[in-house]
Amino acid sequence: MNRLRNLLLGGACALSSTAPALAQQAAPKADFHQWAPTPPMGWNSWDCYGPTVTEAETKANADYMAKNLKSSGWEYVVVDIRWYVGNDTAHGYNEKDPAWNIDAYGRFVPAPNRFPSAAGGKGFKPLADYLHAKGLKFGIHLMRGVPVIAVQRKLPIKGTKLTAADIYSPDGQAAWLHDMYTVVPTRPGAQEYYNSLFELYAAWGVDFVKIDDLSEPYHAGEIELIRKAIDRTGRKIVFSMSPGETPIADAKHAQQHANLWRTVGDFWDSWEQLKEHFAVCERWAQYIMPGAWPDADMLPLGRLGIRAERGDDRQTRFTKDEQRTLMTLWSIFRSPLMFGGDLPSSTPATLALITNPRVLAVNRASAHNRQLFRRGDLVGWVADDPKTGDRFLALFNAQDQELAPATDAAASSPLINRQGPQAKLDVDITGAQKLYLNVRDGGDGTAWDHADWLNPTLTNGAGKTLALSTLPWTSATAGWGQATANKSVSGGPLLVAGQTYAAGVGTHANSIIAYDLPAGYTRFTATVGLDQAAAGQNTGGTFQALVFTKSPFRPAPADSVQVPVTLTELGVPRGSRVQDLWSGRALGPLNGDFAPYIRRHGAGFYRISRPAAGK
Structure with missing residues (x-):
């Protein structure tokens, strides 16, 4: 290959x-x-x-x-x-x-x-x-x-x-x-x-x-x-x-x-x-x-x-x-x-x-x-039409808004896995207006990264507490399924290391759950753990949990970027004709690099035909 x-x-x-x-x-x-x-x-x-x-x-x-x-x-x-x-x-x-x-x-x-x-x-x-x-x-x-x-x-x-x-x-x-x-x-x-x-x-x-x-x-x-x-x-x-x-x-x-x-x-x-x-x-x-x-x-x-x-x-x-x-x-x-x-x-x-x-x-x-190529998160695929000799080209813009480094987090856990299935986090949130609970894939290649935020609690200086799981989040993403209050992402109870928890949030790496913080709270505490639904499967899962009080993202990339492909890469001669497969429109002849704009998370799909005889 x-x-x-x-x-x-x-x-x-x-x-x-x-x-x-x-x-x-x-x-x-x-x-x-x-x-x-x-x-x-x-x-x-x-x-x-x-x-x-x-x-x-x-x-x-x-x-x-x-x-x-x-x-x-x-x-x-x-x-x-x-x-x-x-x-x-x-x-x-x-x-x-x-x-x-x-x-x-x-x-x-x-x-x-x-x-x-x-x-x-x-x-x-x-x-x-x-x-x-x-x-x-x-x-x-x-x-x-x-x-x-x-x-x-x-x-x-x-x-x-x-x-x-x-x-x-x-x-x-x-x-x-x-x-x-x-x-x-x-x-x-x-x-x-x-x-x-x-x-x-x-x-x-x-x-x-x-x-x-x-x-x-x-x-x-x-x-x-x-x-x-x-x-x-x-x-x-x-x-x-x-x-x-x-x-x-x-x-x-x-x-x-x-x-x-x-x-x-x-x-x-x-x-x-x-x-x-x-x-x-x-x-x-x-x-x-x-x-x-x-x-x-x-x-x-x-x-x-x-x-x-x-x-x-x-x-x-x-x-x-x-x-x-x-x-x-x-x-x-x-x-x-x-x-x-x-x-x-x-x-x-x-x-x-x-x-x-x-x-x-x-x-x-x-x-x-x-x-054909992968340049970071810009990806190209090709295939051939065995009847006509035409070439098919698919271009993808898989760019994401890049996450901030873990060192920017207000707190982070060690790697959570079957051997170390849980960890406690205690975070100073004095003056913070936002809270982001971030679970990141540990890089072990498994898809069983079921993560539970257990007993997530806000506390003020007078000792008053508020269960975070009772508050609505402003947004929530999960790498599989969807974030769920008081249940695991698989729909079962929050079960970590043999113990069942009534309060918390189940999710799956990679995940970001965002909250607007009510005024006056100064500390956030939670236990984060590998849910038993994942710990019991194959090798289990591996992830890291992080808490941010400011955006966990770096500035977003452009909505659309050019994804260039040269004639040499394509193996086609000048003057080859391009058709957009999704719309059916003819895009004209190729006389140099082909560099369409592709939307973030989007794709372009094309048929490239050699020039007609004599052209």
Whole structure:
């Protein structure tokens, strides 16, 4: 990848270059790669309905897709997690008394109170038939492994004399949802169990499976069982692995067994998370392959959070510029496109954003997709049109208002992590009118930086106290989810180092929560801690907490800056024509550097065509 980029920067890559790309190889001769020759495009229920979506809501989104999106290539409708629980809850999971729906062979079936057409043992077949009649495809979410309830009941494995209790291990059980046990791949009955699952799903007419708790950590043995079981059915079921980041050391294995695999954890409408995708996409670009797609995760656009795990009913928090950045990066990276919002609630602007034919064409039919440069927070990507030899160029301005150094803070904690999960802060705020609670990523690369401000208290000289969590903040940002008073950012209690706190604020790095201070208070005290929801995951999180009494930002950069690209970098001749892909406008010939103005957090997207003969 570095060699390829150096060639580009040196101008050695001509517009119609046929030099071998490290990035995109021909797919191995395996039938399943042909089932997703372009990145899958569809809708998934997770971002708006969490684990509680119903049949009526699924059909409403399918109806909208068939009417408004199908002609643009959108075709999959995916019912996400826990469709087999009749009494699941929004903003989390019901693990206290779940109403399971499971068949005699230990296979979950749809909850009929949520999916009425599944009653009488019909499963998802009636819903799949409904979608197929509209020219759409049907997908479901699964958890890796065998149901705990099937193990406890020793339910038989179809076609064998074995039971679920013969193939399981509690080792490796997902820390965040305890529905399943690990299937031990080498045990007799393990393959037969997965075979029975996919026999059932194929009979229902399933076209797509998203299998969770599979990629991080990477479960190669179960992945291979799943691949064999899908192939055995003879049905073209696209296989998506989740969540991420999939270990890059296992990229080749993923290519050989799955149609798509996640490159990140759950992605929400957070600029911090979107900005991280520039580095993520750059490192995964070399593994883009027809039929096997690195997956940058869902598009948290439109109306989100109706009954989701994170946040409240809202329109996406992304600005218009950030929404365009998202669609531009996902398209030139050739990520699968799975819309997360409620489609019937889509505005005309959202519909236009996700149906732009010139932008979607890059996602569906481009080659040699790669980062061209990154100069600080100015980023360029290029790709080629294999039919015309044209070049696609995406330019991004990811500049942020720069944070002040930690030395400017009125107080700062040591690094907070699993080994040192909390620290106390005591700050003199005499004369201050503003208070900023700032949580910064500790730089360990994990996305589990759930931070809790515990018992944040203002005190005056006479000993009078005021709980800061009772005051409204003037603004609040979080790198994931949203800041929440008296709850963790994941919606649970404030739980640090085994102790539960009633008062505080839950947030996630990188985060700034700003308050106007009432007069007369002279001290601020708080304990800051790593929430147990993060401490229990993988390696936990690492962050630093800082308190400012003046703005934690340096002066803001300009709203727009030029992002220059030379003809040599592009590998195109003078006189090449430029088209703006978002607007469709012709921008005229290139006779020197191309240096469009790009808005902060925004993107430009262009097609560059060689001059007509004789010009």
